[in-house]
Amino acid sequence: MKMLSLAVSAALALTGTAAFPEAISGFNIGIMGGENAQDRMSSNECYRAAIEAAVGVLVKVFTPADYDGVIQGLLGGTLDMAWLGASGYAKIHLTDETAVDVALTKQNSDGSTGYYAIGFARSDSGITRIEEAEGKVFAFAEPNSTSGYLVPGAELQEALGPLDQFFSEVKFSGGHEQSLIGVSNGDFDAGVAWADGLGNWEDGYNSGAFRKAADSGLIDMNNLTEIWRSKLIPEGPMVLRKALPQEVKDKVTRLTADLWEKDPKCAYGVAAGEAKDFVPVTHETYLGVIAARKLQEAAN
Incomplete structure (x- = not known):
């Protein structure tokens, strides 16, 4: 700079x-x-x-x-x-x-200036891709979040149809951290949070909500699995x-x-x-x- x-x-x-x-x-x-x-x-x-x-x-x-x-x-x-x-x-x-x-x-x-909305579930849930979350409880972050609602909401609806019909229930957790903790604790079956998508999943990628929560000890990335990824979103x-x-x-x-x-x-x-x-x-x-x-x- x-x-x-x-x-x-x-x-x-x-x-x-x-x-x-x-x-x-x-x-x-x-x-x-x-x-x-x-x-x-x-x-x-x-x-x-x-x-x-x-x-x-x-x-x-x-x-x-x-x-x-x-x-x-x-x-x-x-x-x-x-x-x-x-x-x-x-x-x-x-x-x-x-x-x-x-x-x-x-x-x-x-060198990129973008990130992703990452769909995730518990590793022991049996959900390995977004289609397997049908009939499950899904968590977005909150209405004003780009990667926590605007982009994944639009992309998932295009792929899956009306989300309130595909999932048994769609909830707003209140934020990315709340979604991560909620899925980890079994309050939601799956959800979305943001990450740069670089580095290792086990670390929570290089930066983003997963990394922050993993660094803080709030989640163990080994207990979660990625099930979906959005198109690149501008930072x-x-x-x-x-x-x-x-x-x-x-x-x-x-x-x-x-x-x-x-x-x-x-x-x-x-x-x-x-x-x-x-x-x-x-x-x-x-x-x-x-x-x-x-x-x-x-x-x-």
Whole structure:
């Protein structure tokens, strides 16, 4: 990310100032759901502290119970930045195109910038592919999740027909972590969560919900088996509230872009596992997901 750093440095130099105007008195980060609040706080404490040192104001982390809490915080201006899923970004854009700026996305260890919705079941369930989950209880994460609902819901319905007829029951667990624990504990027969699909299944792949839950000791990957995989989904973006001073947005973007080089342990927590970098991304990357979200909302 050195080229990005140089570009941002040059932009800052053109402003003729090294300090930020006193336009903000604090900076609030929203962390999407998918794991318990304390783990989200712990994983991002180093990141919060680094941003606080960079912008020179108090930085707080907020962990709403669901994805919509972060979405509404960004729309309402009470949150200044967040890492979103593509569907969450789509909802914000469809609600208010002027709310946020897209900045960065996660780059995987193989250079790709995408991930998968992974269908899974218990290894002892006898379910080895999604078709064998017919008549079973299936768990999605929550309605605003890209890989936990929007994409797998659409792809599975296309393949299997109406899901409430194929499965005996379709539930929302509340998040990826809840789906993983629920299937592991036998509360659901199968479900979906997200992963980069790289590395070893036994590790929870390189990054994603499986890796986070495995690292935390919440699940044993040997007790689970993959039964389905979506098409590649674009990694969600890091967004910043558009109304922030440009200097603040540049500083936070540059810090994040350099995080894997300067503090890989901290970057691991932000990325939910192993990755290569945080790289620039544009709105155009999410046009397909925005179109899918618009169709979904029109149908409801």
